[in-house]
Amino acid sequence: MEALLSNVDWPEIGIASWDTLVMVGMSLLFSVLAGLPIGVLLFLTSKRQLLDQPLAYGVLSFVVNVLRSVPFIILLIVMIPFTVMLIGTSLGVAGAIPPLVAGGAPFFARLVETSLREVDRGIIEATQAMGANVRQIIFGALLPEALPGIIAGITVTAITLVSYAAMSGVIGGGGLGDLAIRFGYQRFQTDVMVITVALLVIFVQVLQMAGDRLVLYFSRK
Amino acid sequence: MIVFNQVQKSYQVDGRAIPALHPTDMTIETGEVFGIVGHSGAGKSTLVRLINLLEPPTGGDIVIDGENITRYSAAELRAFRRNVGMIFQHFNLLSSKTVSDNIAFPMKLAGIYSKTEIRSRVQELLDRVGLADHATKYPSQLSGGQKQRVGIARALACRPTILLCDEATSALDPQTTQSVLRLLSEINKELGLTIVLITHEMDVVRRVCDRVAVMDAGRVVEMGAVSDVFLHPKHPTTRDFVFESESIDSQERQEDLQKASGRILRLTFKGESTYQPLLGSVARASGVDFSILSGRIDHIKDTPYGQLTLSLVGGDLESAMTALEAADVHVEVLR
Numbered sequence: 001m002e003a004l005l006s007n008v009d010w011p012e013i014g015i016a017s018w019d020t021l022v023m024v025g026m027s028l029l030f031s032v033l034a035g036l037p038i039g040v041l042l043f044l045t046s047k048r049q050l051l052d053q054p055l056a057y058g059v060l061s062f063v064v065n066v067l068r069s070v071p072f073i074i075l076l077i078v079m080i081p082f083t084v085m086l087i088g089t090s091l092g093v094a095g096a097i098p099p100l101v102a103g104g105a106p107f108f109a110r111l112v113e114t115s116l117r118e119v120d121r122g123i124i125e126a127t128q129a130m131g132a133n134v135r136q137i138i139f140g141a142l143l144p145e146a147l148p149g150i151i152a153g154i155t156v157t158a159i160t161l162v163s164y165a166a167m168s169g170v171i172g173g174g175g176l177g178d179l180a181i182r183f184g185y186q187r188f189q190t191d192v193m194v195i196t197v198a199l200l201v202i203f204v205q206v207l208q209m210a211g212d213r214l215v216l217y218f219s220r221k
Numbered sequence: 222m223i224v225f226n227q228v229q230k231s232y233q234v235d236g237r238a239i240p241a242l243h244p245t246d247m248t249i250e251t252g253e254v255f256g257i258v259g260h261s262g263a264g265k266s267t268l269v270r271l272i273n274l275l276e277p278p279t280g281g282d283i284v285i286d287g288e289n290i291t292r293y294s295a296a297e298l299r300a301f302r303r304n305v306g307m308i309f310q311h312f313n314l315l316s317s318k319t320v321s322d323n324i325a326f327p328m329k330l331a332g333i334y335s336k337t338e339i340r341s342r343v344q345e346l347l348d349r350v351g352l353a354d355h356a357t358k359y360p361s362q363l364s365g366g367q368k369q370r371v372g373i374a375r376a377l378a379c380r381p382t383i384l385l386c387d388e389a390t391s392a393l394d395p396q397t398t399q400s401v402l403r404l405l406s407e408i409n410k411e412l413g414l415t416i417v418l419i420t421h422e423m424d425v426v427r428r429v430c431d432r433v434a435v436m437d438a439g440r441v442v443e444m445g446a447v448s449d450v451f452l453h454p455k456h457p458t459t460r461d462f463v464f465e466s467e468s469i470d471s472q473e474r475q476e477d478l479q480k481a482s483g484r485i486l487r488l489t490f491k492g493e494s495t496y497q498p499l500l501g502s503v504a505r506a507s508g509v510d511f512s513i514l515s516g517r518i519d520h521i522k523d524t525p526y527g528q529l530t531l532s533l534v535g536g537d538l539e540s541a542m543t544a545l546e547a548a549d550v551h552v553e554v555l556r
Contacts, residue, residue, distance in 0.1 A: 131302035
């Protein structure tokens with residue numbers, strides 16, 4: 001066992017795992033906080049929906065598409081000046097969070113938009129017929145009805161952020177990805193690579209299972 | 222009272238205006254059950270949605286209890302909508318809320334009721350629609366009929382004066398349809414609520430409506446008391462609906478008539494005359510022989526009626542017809 005995993009520095013792995021957790025957790029939090037209102041706006045301004053604002057929808061949709069079409073590895077590099085401006089450094093765990101949010105938020109916004117579209121139009125109509133205003137329709141009917149879909153969206157976003165966070169090792173972002181690149185790839189320490197990948201797999205499995213449980217709990221259909 | 226004054230609605234499709242409702246005049250009296258019947262695409266859905274302005278009209282005025290609702294501001298419109306309950310074909314209940322919370326929802330949205338008021342009103346409504354045991358269930362755990370009862374309770378929560386029913390029984394089986402219609406009739410009588418219901422089933426109209434409008438291709442083609450429209454349909458669309466509800470197709474009817482000999486009369490009995498042994502006595506007195514080609518006895522809302530198609534041979538036809546008409550029977554000569 002010792003010989004097989006001779007290069008593995010367990011305390012280092014522990015720190016890297018924690019860093020990954022922090023990066024994913026923080027960037028997921030901000031992605032949801034930013035992506036949810038964007039997703040709701042995308043839905044409301046789209047054609048034949050409550051606000052029906054083609055221009056606003058066009059602009060918002062374009063920005064979201066641009067952010068989503070840039071490969072994350074490029075986004076990481078493009079974001080460096082903004083990240084430095086925002087938090088003073090582009091390195092480490094903190095430096096990785098802004099590009100992760102820039103990648104995660106538009107992704108999550110689209111998932112929110114899709115899950116809102118799944119809500120039966122009749123429910124919106126019924127709520128309107130009760131004399132609800134737009135704010136009441138969003139918070140009273142749309143979001144509660146779309147909750148299982150939104151939770152599924154958070155799960156998918158979290159998992160995407162795990163792989164993005166691993167990529168951020170390329171620009172010195174820290175975490176398991178950083179470890180895998182510096183030791184597993186650049187120093188040919190296959191055992192380190194295997195361990196980090198295994199940890200990432202476990203991490204993703206746990207996230208998916210937790211997400212599925214929550215979706216089931218909130219599904220009333 | 223709901224008054225439509227040259228109300229029209231058209232949709233913009235690819236820059237062209239497609240009419241959904243041609244200019245229409247219509248009056249719905251307070252406290253009546255008004256049916257709107259038509260095939261899908263006839264414009265009845267649009268018509269009912271004009272009453273609470275879910276669809277704004279492209280022309281004309283809608284005046285409800287003396288107020289022109291087409292001139293309402295957004296806030297006035299929201300307040301007005303609390304006065305108009307609506308139930309739907311697919312119930313449109315919130316799947317994320319329990320039965321109780323669904324019924325409480327419009328009251329919470331209104332923001333003018335206290336928690337205790339909401340709780341007692343919900344309990345009262347649950348009892349009224351017979352769902353007191355299901356208060357904490359979710360809609361997915363209910364049958365179609367139960368869901369529609371929740372829909373009705375929800376629509377009544379803010380004590381509206383008008384109830385709109387959009388194909389409210391079309392997704393239900395015949396028995397459940399009956400019980401939901403009975404409930405609608407009851408609340409109409411108890412609360413004096415004006416009910417406007419749209420349907421494609423003439424049977425629904427016959428059971429609960431006082432008056433009916435028949436729609437075809439965006440126009441109201443016939444309107445009047447249900448017994449008049451049902452027993453003496455004038456427009457071809459109305460006739461189709463009436464025959465459909467009797468499951469007689471008009472082709473069959475024609476063939477039957479051709480095989481019969483003598484004069485053919487259609488007699489319509491309404492109210493008490495339905496139960497009188499009239500035919501026999503008239504036949505004896507006038508010496509006319511008759512055979513029954515088709516017939517039915519049924520109810521329009523609470524009024525019994527009978528309709529018989531007879532072929533008559535020999536005797537004094539004139540005096541037979543006079544005697545029948547004297548007994549309040551409507552006589553039509555078909556041949």
